[in-house]
Amino acid sequence: xxxxxxxxARGLRKAYGKNVAVAGVDLEVRRGEVFALLGxxxxxxxxxxxxxxxxxxxxAGEVSVLDSDPAAPAADWRNRIGIVLQGVGEFDxxxxxxxxxxxxxxxxxxxxxxxxxxxxxxAGKARARTHTLSGGQKRRxxxxxxxxxxxxxxxxxxxxxxxxxxxxxxxWQLIRDLAAAGTTIVLTTHYLDEAEALADRVGxxxxxxxxxxxxxxxxxxxQQAHATVSWRTPEGLIESTESATPTELVTELAARFxxxxxxxxxxRPTLEDIYLQMIGHR
Amino acid sequence: xxxxxxxxxxARAGSHQxxxxxxxxxxxxxxxxxxxRSRESVVFTMGFPIIMILIFAAVFDGEIAxxxxxxxxxxxxxxxxxLMTVSFQNLxxxxxxxxxxxxxxxxRGTPMPKWVYFAGKVIMVVVVGVVETALLLAVSVxxxxxxxxxxxxxxxxxxxxxxxxxxxxxLCGIAISSLARxxxxxxxxxxxxxxxxxxxxxxxxxxxQLPSWMQQVAALFPLKxxxxxxxxVFLPDTFAGQEPGGSYELGRVALVLAAxxxxxxxxxxxxxxxxxxxxx
Numbered sequence: 001x002x003x004x005x006x007x008x009a010r011g012l013r014k015a016y017g018k019n020v021a022v023a024g025v026d027l028e029v030r031r032g033e034v035f036a037l038l039g040x041x042x043x044x045x046x047x048x049x050x051x052x053x054x055x056x057x058x059x060a061g062e063v064s065v066l067d068s069d070p071a072a073p074a075a076d077w078r079n080r081i082g083i084v085l086q087g088v089g090e091f092d093x094x095x096x097x098x099x100x101x102x103x104x105x106x107x108x109x110x111x112x113x114x115x116x117x118x119x120x121x122x123a124g125k126a127r128a129r130t131h132t133l134s135g136g137q138k139r140r141x142x143x144x145x146x147x148x149x150x151x152x153x154x155x156x157x158x159x160x161x162x163x164x165x166x167x168x169x170x171x172w173q174l175i176r177d178l179a180a181a182g183t184t185i186v187l188t189t190h191y192l193d194e195a196e197a198l199a200d201r202v203g204x205x206x207x208x209x210x211x212x213x214x215x216x217x218x219x220x221x222x223q224q225a226h227a228t229v230s231w232r233t234p235e236g237l238i239e240s241t242e243s244a245t246p247t248e249l250v251t252e253l254a255a256r257f258x259x260x261x262x263x264x265x266x267x268r269p270t271l272e273d274i275y276l277q278m279i280g281h282r
Numbered sequence: 283x284x285x286x287x288x289x290x291x292x293a294r295a296g297s298h299q300x301x302x303x304x305x306x307x308x309x310x311x312x313x314x315x316x317x318x319r320s321r322e323s324v325v326f327t328m329g330f331p332i333i334m335i336l337i338f339a340a341v342f343d344g345e346i347a348x349x350x351x352x353x354x355x356x357x358x359x360x361x362x363x364x365l366m367t368v369s370f371q372n373l374x375x376x377x378x379x380x381x382x383x384x385x386x387x388x389x390r391g392t393p394m395p396k397w398v399y400f401a402g403k404v405i406m407v408v409v410v411g412v413v414e415t416a417l418l419l420a421v422s423v424x425x426x427x428x429x430x431x432x433x434x435x436x437x438x439x440x441x442x443x444x445x446x447x448x449x450x451x452x453l454c455g456i457a458i459s460s461l462a463r464x465x466x467x468x469x470x471x472x473x474x475x476x477x478x479x480x481x482x483x484x485x486x487x488x489x490x491q492l493p494s495w496m497q498q499v500a501a502l503f504p505l506k507x508x509x510x511x512x513x514x515v516f517l518p519d520t521f522a523g524q525e526p527g528g529s530y531e532l533g534r535v536a537l538v539l540a541a542x543x544x545x546x547x548x549x550x551x552x553x554x555x556x557x558x559x560x561x562x
Contacts, residue, residue, distance in 0.1 A: 053391065055557070078393035079299075085391070090383045093319035094312070102312055106392040108299040145388070 003067070006031045006153050006184040007052060012061035014047050021047040023208035024061070031152075034175070034185045036195035036216075039205035040279055045188050046157070048205065052186070053083050053155055066153055079108045082151030084142050086158050092131035096122050099130065100144050107149035119177075120144045121170060135162040143174070153184045160194060172197055192271045202271075206279045220274035229253075232263035305398045310405025317406055327372060327410060331364035331418050339426050346488060347524060350517055353426045358512035359485035361415055365448045366476060366505055368411045373403060373455030374462075374472035382465035386556045400456065400550075407452050415444070429516070436515045439532065443511035446539035450504045453546025460553045479505045490526060497526055504542045511535040 007029035014022040022044040029035045039045040050056045051063065054070035054077075066081065068074045091099055100117055104110035117126050120140040125133060130141060139159060146154060156175070160168045175198055179185055189195055195202050196216040203213040217223060229249050230240035243249045246266050253261045269277075300308070317323055335357060342352040380386055389399055422428035431437050458475070462468040480486060482496050483506040489497065500506040514522070514530035522529045 055387070055390065076393070078391070083391040085384065085387065091316065091385065093316045098312075098315070102308065103392060105300055105305070105308055106394040108393070149392070 004031055005029065005064075006033075006066060007186070008062070008064045009048075009052070010062045012048065012051060012063060013059045014044075014051060014056065015059055020208055022051070022058075025205070025208070025210045027203065027210055027213075029184060029186060031184050032179070032182055033200040034179050034187065034198050036199035036202045037186065037188045037205060038192070038195055038202055038275060039188075043205045043279075044208040045205050049155060049157060049186065049188055053081070054078075076108065079149060080152045082146040082149055082154040084146035084154070084156045084159055086161070090130060090138070093129065095127050095129055096133070096141055096144075097126040099141070100148055103145050104148050109150055110148055111150045113148065116144050116148050119147075119174065136164065136167045139163065140171075143171075147178065147183075151183065153186070154178065156185060156187045158189055159187065160189070160191065168194070192275055196271050204275065204278055211278060216271055219271060220269075220278055222269060222271070222274050225269050225274070227266050227268050229266050230263070231261045231265075238263065299393075302395075302398075305394070306401035306405065309394075309398050309402030310409070313402040313406035314409055317410060323372065323376075327368050328414050328417060330367060331360045331414065332421050334363070335360045335418065335422055336425065347521055350521055351426070353422060353428060354516060355488065355513070356485075357418070357422050357428055358516050359480075359483075359509050360418060361444075361512055362447065362483075362505055362508040363480050363485045364414050364418060365411050365444060365508065366451045366479075368414060369407045369448050369451035370455040370458070371469075371472050371476050372407065372410075373452060374458045375468040377403075377456065377459035378462035378468035379465040381459070381555065381558055390556045403456070404452055407448060411444070411448050431515050439511065440515045443508060443515070443535060443539070446536065446543065447504060447508035447511070450539050450542035450546055453543060453550055454504075457546055457549035457553060460555050463558075479503055482506075484509045490524060501538075504539055507535045507538045511539075 005028050007027060009025055009027040012022055012025040012027070013020070025044070025048055027048070037045050037049065047056065051058050052065050052070055054065075054073060057071050063070060065073075066077060068077045070077075094102075096117060097113065100113040104113045114123075114126075117123055120143050122137060122140050122144065125137060130138065133141065139162065143156075143159065146156070159175075160171050163171060172194070175185060175187075179198075185198075187195070187198060199216055201213055202216050202219055204211050204219070212219060214220075226242040226244050227246040228240055228242055229246050230238055231253060233239050241249065250261065250264065250266065253264070335353060338356045338360075339353045342356075345351055346355045377386075386399070390396075419428065419430065423430065431440060455472075458472060459468065462471045479500070482492065482500040483489070483503065484492070484500070485505070489500075489506070489509065492500075497506075510525065510530060511532060513525070514532060514535075525531070527534075
C-alpha cells in the first residue's frame with residue numbers, strides 16, 4: 001500500500017441482515033490531513049469508521065489503516081491510533097487524573113498525563129471524579145484518553161456535540177495543533193461549519209456510498225455555483241437574482257441607484273446548502 | 283503550545299510498554315478502587331453474609347448434631363454464598379453496566395491486551411473475597427464462639443475449596459454477563475440464579491433436609507460442592523456420616539469445581555461480548 005496514505009479502503013461493504021449499511025465505499029486519507037466525514041444519521045458513517053477502527057468486521061472490500069488490516073492488525077497497531085468515541089466509557093468513580101494515568105500505561109510511547117490534561121483544558125478538574133464533570137468536560141476527557149498514546153492517526157466521532165460556542169473554538173484549536181504536529185485526523189461531524197473550519201478534505205456519505213470527496217470550498221462545485229444578489233427596490237420590496245456574474249450586476253445596480261444599493265447582499269450557497277442538496281438527491 | 287508537541291510520526295524509540303504482570307496489577311488496583319468507591323457494592327457485598335449469619339444465629343440456636351451449633355453449620359453456607367456474591371453476582375451485574383456504558387468498547391480501542399481486563403476483575407474478586415471472608419469469620423468468632431479449623435490440613439482444604447470455588451464463580455459470572463442485554467437487566471439475570479442456588483445448595487437450610495430431587499439438581503452446580511467442601515473444614519469429621527454421600531467426598535468436590543472452571547472458561551471464550559447488541 002502507498003505509504004503516503006494513512007487509510008485506503010476499496011469496495012467496503014457491510015450489511016446487517018437485509019439492511020445494507022455500507023454499499024461499496026472507496027476512501028483514501030492522506031497522512032497528515034484532517035479528513036471530515038459528513039452524512040445524515042443512518043448513512044453508514046459510523047459503520048464505516050468503526051470498520052476502520054477495528055471494531056467491526058466488513059463483509060467485503062479491502063482496507064488498510066496505517067498499513068494494517070484493522071480486522072487483523074499488526075501487534076503495535078493500536079499503539080499508533082487514537083479513538084474518541086461518542087458518549088462512551090464512563091468511569092464514574094475515578095478522577096480525571098487517575099483515568100488518564102491509567103490509560104497512559106496501556107501505550108508504549110504515551111504522552112505525559114499532566115500535560116495532556118492541561119492541553120484539553122481540564123487542569124483545574126484533574127482531581128474531580130468524572131461523574132461530576134459537565135458534558136463538555138467529559139468530551140474533553142474523551143479526547144485526552146484518545147490522544148494520550150500520541151497517535152499517528154486519530155478518529156474523532158462527533159467530538160463537539162453538546163459544546164458551547166467558546167468550548168468549540170478551543171476544541172478546534174486543539175485539533176489544529178494536533179494536525180500541525182503531523183497527526184492524521186478522521187472526523188465525523190454533523191456540523192458543517194466544523195468540517196469547513198477544520199478539514200482539508202470532506203467526504204459526504206449517503207445511502208452507504210461516498211458520493212463526493214473534495215476540499216470544503218470545492219464541494220459540490222460550490223465555487224462555480226451562481227451567486228444570489230438581492231437588494232431592496234424603491235417600493236421597499238426585496239428582489240433577488242441568481243447570477244454567474246454578480247460583480248457586473250452590482251455595478252449595474254450601483255449605476256441604477258446612483259451610489260449605494262439599499263439592502264445589498266451577495267451570497268453563495270453555504271456548505272450546508274450544498275450538502276443538503278447532495279444528500280437530498282439520494 | 284505547539285512547540286511542546288512532538289511530531290506524532292517520530293520514531294518510537296523510548297518504548298517502555300509495561301510487562302504483563304504490571305498491567306494486570308494496575309488493572310486490579312483500578313478495579314478495586316472503583317469497587318471501594320461505590321458504597322452500595324461495598325455494603326452489599328461485604329455486609330450481606332455478615333448480616334445473614336447474625337440473623338441465622340439469632341433465629342436458630344441449639345445444635346444440629348451433638349457438638350455442632352447452628353452457626354457452626356451455617357458459616358459454611360455463608361462463606362460459600364459470600365464468595366459467590368463477590369464473584370458471580372458482582373461480575374454478572376457489573377460487566378453489563380460497563381458494557382452498556384461503553385467502558386469495554388473504550389478498552390478495546392487501546393493496546394491493552396484483552397486478558398488484562400479479566401485479570402483486573404479476578405484480582406478485585408480475590409481481594410474482596412479474602413477480606414469479606416476474614417470479616418465474616420472474625421464477627422462469627424466474636425459473636426458466637428465459632429470454632430476455627432484446628433489443623434493445617436483443614437486450612438489447606440479451606441484454601442483450595444475457596445480458590446476453586448471463586449474461580450468457577452468468577453468465570454461463570456463473566457460468562458453470564460453476556461446474557462444481559464442492558465445495564466439494568468444484569469441483576470435480573472443473575473439474582474434469581476444466585477437465590478435459587480443458595481436455597482437449594484444448603485446455604486439457608488441443612489442440605490440433607492431438602493427433598494432428594496432438589497439435592498440432585500443442586501449437585502449439578504458449584505455452590506453445593508463449595509458448601510460441602512467447607513463443611514469438611516468447619517464441622518467435625520464425625521459429621522461426615524450425615525452428608526448425602528456418607529462422607530465429605532473431597533475428591534468429587536475438587537472434580538466438580540474444576541469442571542465448572544473449565545465450563546465457565548469455555549463459555550467466556552465463546553460468548554463474551556465487548557459491545558452491546560445495538561452496537562452490532
